[in-house]
Amino acid sequence: MSGQLISNDIDVMADGIRNGLGIGRLFEPIYQLQPDKEKFIPVMEPYWKTYPPVYLYYPKNSGKSKRVKTLVDFLIKRAEHE
DSSP states (O other): OOOOOOOOOOHHHHHHHHHHOOOOOOOOOHHOOOOOGGGOOOOOOOGGGOOOOOOOOOOOGGSSSSSHHHHHHHHHHHHHOO
């Protein structure tokens, strides 16, 4: 291959993989959302990177703000469904 495709667009990367442009990397949650995920062939699994969980920090007193509480409640609810 004479060049490489570098993209931070998930759809472009998935389409590149689908169209045989080479090996691509998708995060597991994104891979699970692909309608044709069974066609994607995993390679080099022993070398896959794992990423630590994401944490949310906010100033102590901002928890009293209704907007911050609403955001935190929304993120917790979304995290429980995945």
